[in-house]
Amino acid sequence: MLFYARRYPLGIAGALILILFVVTALLAGVVAPFDPLTTAPKSALAPPGGRFLLGTDMMGRDVLSRLIHGARISLAVALGAACIGSGLGCLLGLASGYLGGWFDLIVQRLAEMMQALPLLVMALVITASLGPSLVNTIIAIAIPLVPNVARIVRANVLALRELPYVEAAKAIGLGRMKIAVFHILPNTLAPLIVLATAQLGSTILTEASLSFLGLGVPEPYPSWGRMLSESAAEYIRVAPWLVIFPGLAISLVVFGANLFGDALRDLLDPRQAH
Amino acid sequence: MAPVLEVSGLNTIVQSREGIVRAVQDVSFSVEAGKTLAIVGESGCGKTMTALSLMRLVPSPPVKITAGSVKVAGVDLLSLTEREMRDVRGRDIAMIFQEPMTALNPVLTVGYQIAEMVSMHEKLSKKAAWDRAVDMMRHVRIPAPERRAQEYPHQMSGGMRQRAMIAMALACRPKVLIADEPTTALDVTIQAQVLDLIKDLQTEMGTAVVLITHDLGVVAETADRMIVMYAGRKVEEGTTAALFADPLHPYLRGLMGSVPRMGGTAQRLQEISGIVPPLVNLPPGCTFADRCSMVRDRCRTDVPPFTEKRSDHAAACWETA
Numbered sequence: 001m002l003f004y005a006r007r008y009p010l011g012i013a014g015a016l017i018l019i020l021f022v023v024t025a026l027l028a029g030v031v032a033p034f035d036p037l038t039t040a041p042k043s044a045l046a047p048p049g050g051r052f053l054l055g056t057d058m059m060g061r062d063v064l065s066r067l068i069h070g071a072r073i074s075l076a077v078a079l080g081a082a083c084i085g086s087g088l089g090c091l092l093g094l095a096s097g098y099l100g101g102w103f104d105l106i107v108q109r110l111a112e113m114m115q116a117l118p119l120l121v122m123a124l125v126i127t128a129s130l131g132p133s134l135v136n137t138i139i140a141i142a143i144p145l146v147p148n149v150a151r152i153v154r155a156n157v158l159a160l161r162e163l164p165y166v167e168a169a170k171a172i173g174l175g176r177m178k179i180a181v182f183h184i185l186p187n188t189l190a191p192l193i194v195l196a197t198a199q200l201g202s203t204i205l206t207e208a209s210l211s212f213l214g215l216g217v218p219e220p221y222p223s224w225g226r227m228l229s230e231s232a233a234e235y236i237r238v239a240p241w242l243v244i245f246p247g248l249a250i251s252l253v254v255f256g257a258n259l260f261g262d263a264l265r266d267l268l269d270p271r272q273a274h
Numbered sequence: 275m276a277p278v279l280e281v282s283g284l285n286t287i288v289q290s291r292e293g294i295v296r297a298v299q300d301v302s303f304s305v306e307a308g309k310t311l312a313i314v315g316e317s318g319c320g321k322t323m324t325a326l327s328l329m330r331l332v333p334s335p336p337v338k339i340t341a342g343s344v345k346v347a348g349v350d351l352l353s354l355t356e357r358e359m360r361d362v363r364g365r366d367i368a369m370i371f372q373e374p375m376t377a378l379n380p381v382l383t384v385g386y387q388i389a390e391m392v393s394m395h396e397k398l399s400k401k402a403a404w405d406r407a408v409d410m411m412r413h414v415r416i417p418a419p420e421r422r423a424q425e426y427p428h429q430m431s432g433g434m435r436q437r438a439m440i441a442m443a444l445a446c447r448p449k450v451l452i453a454d455e456p457t458t459a460l461d462v463t464i465q466a467q468v469l470d471l472i473k474d475l476q477t478e479m480g481t482a483v484v485l486i487t488h489d490l491g492v493v494a495e496t497a498d499r500m501i502v503m504y505a506g507r508k509v510e511e512g513t514t515a516a517l518f519a520d521p522l523h524p525y526l527r528g529l530m531g532s533v534p535r536m537g538g539t540a541q542r543l544q545e546i547s548g549i550v551p552p553l554v555n556l557p558p559g560c561t562f563a564d565r566c567s568m569v570r571d572r573c574r575t576d577v578p579p580f581t582e583k584r585s586d587h588a589a590a591c592w593e594t595a
Contacts, residue, residue, distance in 0.1 A: 164376040170331055171371075172391040172442065173363035182390070186381045269381065 004267075011263020017256030021249075025071035032065035037220050045239045055241040057231060061222075063241065067249055070222040074204055077138055077223070078253070081203040084142035086196040089149025094188070096150060097157030098180045108154070111147035119144045119202070120209055127215040137216050141206050145199055152195060156188040190265045197261025201254035208250075224249050277304035278482040279328075279367075279450045284342035286320075286327045289335060295553040297323040297337070299506045305450070305482040305499075310473075312485045312497035312514070314529070318550045320506040321486045325454045328484070329369055330359050346450055365395040368443040372455040374435035378427040384435075385411070385423025388442045395446045410441035414471055433464035440471060447479050454486045469496050490533050494518060502526050505550055505561035508580060512587030522589035524566045560592070568593045 005012045024031055033053070040060035048055040054063040096107040114122065126140035160166065161184060169179045208225020210216035217223050224246045231242035286298035298320045305311045313321050326332045327339050330351060344351045346366050351359065371377040378387060388407035392398060398406065404423070411419035414437040427435055436456065443451055453472065457465040473496060476483050485497055493500055493514060500517055502510040502525065510523040521527045531544030548565040551557070560566070563573040572592050580590040 164371055164373050165379045167331060168369075168371055168377040168439075169379070171329055171363055171369045173360045173365065173394050174390070175360055183379050183382070187379070189381075 008263040008266065010259045011267070014256040014259025014261075014263065017252060018260055021071055021075060021253055021256070024068055025075050028069045028072055032062075032068040034062035034065040036061060036065040036069040036222050045235070047239070048241050054245050055239065057227075057239075057242055058235060063227075063245055066222040066227060067224065067245060070224045070227060070246070071249070073134065073217050073221060073223040074207065074225065074250070075253070076134065077141060077207045077217070078200050078203045080138040081141035081145065081207075082196050082199045084138065085145030085199065085203075086149050086192060088142070089146040090153050090185075090188070090192055092146065093150035093153025094157055094180055094185060097154035098161055098176070098184060104154075107150065111150050114144065114147040115151075117144075120206060123206055123210055124213065124215060127210060132215050132218045134217050137207060137210060140210070140215075141203050145203070149192070149195060152191055153188050156191060157184055160184050160187050186268075190269050193261050193265045193268070197257045200257040201250070204250050204253065276306075278307045278347055279484065280304040280343075280345040281328065282343050282345075284324065284327060284344065285340045286323055286332060286337060287340055288323075288337050290554065293554045296556070297506050297553060298327060301342075301501075301503070301506075301508050303501055303508070303511065305484060307449070307482050308476060308480045309498045310476065310483040310485055310496055312487060312493040312500040313503060314487060314490065314493055314500055315503035316488055316529075316550060318553075319503045321488075321503055322454055323506075324503070325369065325452050325484065325486050328450075328452055329363060329367060331363075331369075361395070364391055364443075364448065365446045366448055367450040367452065368446070368448040369452040369454065370436075370439050370443050370456045373459055374432055374439050375427075375459065377439055378435060380427055383424050383426055384430065384438045388423070388438065388445055391442050392445050406445060407441070410445045411438065413444075413475070414438070414441040416441070432460055433468065436460060436464075436468055437471065440468070440475070444475055444479065444481070448481060450482045450484065451476070452484045452486070455488070456485070457492060458487070458489070465492070466495075472496070490529060502529075505556065506553055507561065507590065509562070509591070510587075510589040511580075512584070516584065516587045520584070520587070522583055522587065522594045523562075523591050524568050524594070525562050526589075528565075560590075 038061065040056070042060065043052070043056055044058055044060040046052050046056040052062050052064070054067065056062055057066070092107055096104045122144040123140045126143060127136055130136040130140065166179060166183060169183050204225060207216055207223060208229050211223055211226035212229035216226065227246040228243060228250070231239070235242050281304065282302040284298055284301045285296070288295040288297050301324055303311060313324060315321050323332065323337070328344050330339070332339065339352060342352065346362070351362060354362065378384065385404060385407045388410055389403040392406045393400070393403040408419045408423050411423055416422050416434055416437055422430070430438065456472065457468050460468060469492060472483065475481070485492070487493060497514045499512065500514050501508050502523060504525050510517065510521070510526050517526065521530050525546070528544065528546035532546065534543060546565055551561055551564065557574070558577070559575050560573040560578050563569050566573065570593060578590045578592045580588055582588040583594065
């Protein structure tokens with residue numbers, strides 16, 4: 001542990017940030033000072049400090065408690081969607097690039113069709129047809145990520161499969177499946193990890209937009225995205241803390257994820273280890 | 275002794291946009307256990323394509339093996355299914371590649387890659403396969419093999435990587451080893467070491483070696499027999515001693531003349547003018563005719579037959595007897 005801390009101080013910092021958020025989210029019921037859903041009109045829009053550490057929103061709900069509980073949903077959506085999206089995209093890209101032929105043709109045309117639509121519009125269409133719920137939101141955000149990942153992985157695989165070591169792997173009698181999974185896949189991990197961590201931020205923001213349109217995780221459960229979007233327009237002048245704190249939380253998680261992802265990429269790539 | 279590897283009438287074509295390229299034409303040869311056959315020729319003469327055809331590793335399409343047989347210990351590899359062929363690769367017939375820099379996967383440890391080869395073909399536990407890998411690395415004289423096995427290819431020098439490749443290729447004691455220019459990418463000092471190593475292991479395991487090279491020095495040092503290829507065809511074959519003492523085909527004579535010699539007065543090296551003709555739409559007659567100093571009219575119209583001109587020494591040329 002100490003060894004890694006010395007070699008990747010930024011990566012460890014990123015990991016700590018992520019761990020902090022995840023632990024807080026898991027222990028939300030214990031850590032949060034108030035119930036995030038109880039409204040208290042009398043103390044609406046209280047500024048930060050005093051009884052409400054980060055202030056209250058227009059309905060008098062404690063911002064800190066909502067942030068802590070919101071972490072559950074936001075992190076679940078972000079991590080879930082980024083993992084599912086990258087995982088599926090990686091498999092498709094690997095198969096598409098390595099197998100080639102008609103399979104590649106079909107996958108790539110489908111990916112192009114999906115890429116022609118903006119991420120948000122696609123997510124909108126998917127949630128609208130599936131109905132709003134946590135799982136559906138994750139799916140809706142994950143699916144539009146797939147073509148991007150698939151294309152990047154495929155481009156990588158196309159270059160990798162012509163390399164002598166792939167031929168050497170064939171020469172020792174390995175089958176196509178084993179070559180794809182054990183020899184080609186590990187070589188595409190570096191760009192994949194960078195891509196996946198970069199997606200974490202955009203998934204949180206997409207979730208915010210969906211919630212704002214009433215298609216995300218349903219009310220009254222707080223998510224950072226919703227907290228940001230429902231207060232941004234109306235209250236930014238009178239109660240800036242309603243915008244600043246959720247924004248800060250999102251930025252911190254994205255920052256932590258990027259730091260961690262960079263270090264992870266270096267760690268997993270033996271060529272950069274020395 | 276019966277030959278372990280028997281290749282007869284091998285034909286490999288490449289379908290290109292310009293037409294069909296006959297990369298390997300009617301090539302036959304055989305190698306006995308423990309012996310080395312060298313395939314010599316300049317770039318583009320079909321050496322590597324021959325090697326890949328033996329392993330059935332030609333990129334298909336566009337390359338296709340159209341005729342012939344490749345028998346390893348009596349089994350014709352060309353008649354096997356792809357599944358069966360996978361079992362043969364590495365176990366019966368293995369290959370060392372030209373580029374030790376790129377023929378090892380950069381993100382896997384060297385030990386893992388050798389162990390993978392072993393566990394592919396033998397039912398061994400992970401631990402046993404790893405031990406065998408370390409053992410093989412010791413065998414190819416890699417110092418501190420236990421530690422080296424855990425290293426990645428980029429942590430090794432070129433010579434050491436080539437040794438690791440040899441360790442991998444020989445890990446399952448194949449009957450036939452194909453070495454495609456195994457020393458081209460190495461320093462001269464390392465070259466000799468690697469050749470000696472192949473030689474030693476070959477004697478120990480009784481492996482038949484097909485050595486593909488354009489370096490006549492390497493051939494003289496290691497090969498028992500040699501064949502000379504030109505434009506996809508075999509143009510001369512015999513024992514290495516005989517071919518060096520009395521080259522019959524003008525192409526081989528030209529090759530010999532272009533090698534500098536130690537001692538004697540310094541002379542300008544002889545060269546063979548021109549280049550290998552493009553293999554699409556080969557002209558009729560001898561493919562070497564345009565570069566040959568002894569060319570006659572007949573050479574331009576009829577393909578010279580491959581005939582035995584001395585005892586165990588054959589060549590395809592109209593002019594030399």
